[in-house]
Amino acid sequence: MDGTQRSNIRPGIKVQVVQKQDQRTGKLTEGIVKDILTKAPFHSRGIKVRLESGIIGRVQIIEASD
Template sequence: MNGQNRKNVKPGIKVLVVKKEDQRTGKLTEGIVKDILTNSPTHPHGIKVRLENGIVGRIQEIIL
């Protein structure tokens, strides 16, 4: 499942995000969503979230 729709994102789900500094390489970081930072219902580059470990990034994939 992709992370471009805010309705698919809930605190507590496991996701793969790309951090701002990793956008060029596409390196993904796994974590659990703590806060949803994007207010719009969709975003073409992924919904921005804060993970429980404090990392901020855009969701590339939701792990079910």
């Protein structure tokens, strides 16, 4: 699924995000969405979220739910 559309993201889903300091390398961090921080319905670099671990990043990959 597409991490640039806010409608695809809900609290509780597993995603992979890129943190600000990792944008150059593209290193992804996996976690569960706690809060959606982007208010707009679309963002070209990914919707910004806070994970349950407290990490903030932009959604790159939404993992398929089982």
